[in-house]
Amino acid sequence: MRRTAPWLGFAVGAIAGYAAHRLASRLLGEPDPRTVIAAEHVGFYWRALTATWWGVLLAAFAWRFPGAEAPLRRAFWPVLVVAVVVVALCR
Numbered sequence: 851m852r853r854t855a856p857w858l859g860f861a862v863g864a865i866a867g868y869a870a871h872r873l874a875s876r877l878l879g880e881p882d883p884r885t886v887i888a889a890e891h892v893g894f895y896w897r898a899l900t901a902t903w904w905g906v907l908l909a910a911f912a913w914r915f916p917g918a919e920a921p922l923r924r925a926f927w928p929v930l931v932v933a934v935v936v937v938a939l940c941r
């Protein structure tokens with residue numbers, strides 16, 4: 851059980867972090883990710899980096915507190931569905 855909790859924490863954190871960052875970027879404005887190479891500010895890489903950071907943070911939390919696996923397991927699919935909807939609407 852202690853082995854799966856960090857992976858679930860990483861998955862939930864990275865997915866939710868990317869969706870939240872994508873929504874904030876859409877609301878606040880940012881260069882189009884398709885033109886990221888030509889843009890002065892590299893928004894796509896920043897979103898991916900912060901999503902990874904949130905994933906690692908939640909993975910460390912889940913590793914330290916293995917009792918968090920059950921809530922993370924329950925949160926995975928709702929977070930994934932909301933993230934897919936957010937990213938699809940922010941295109």
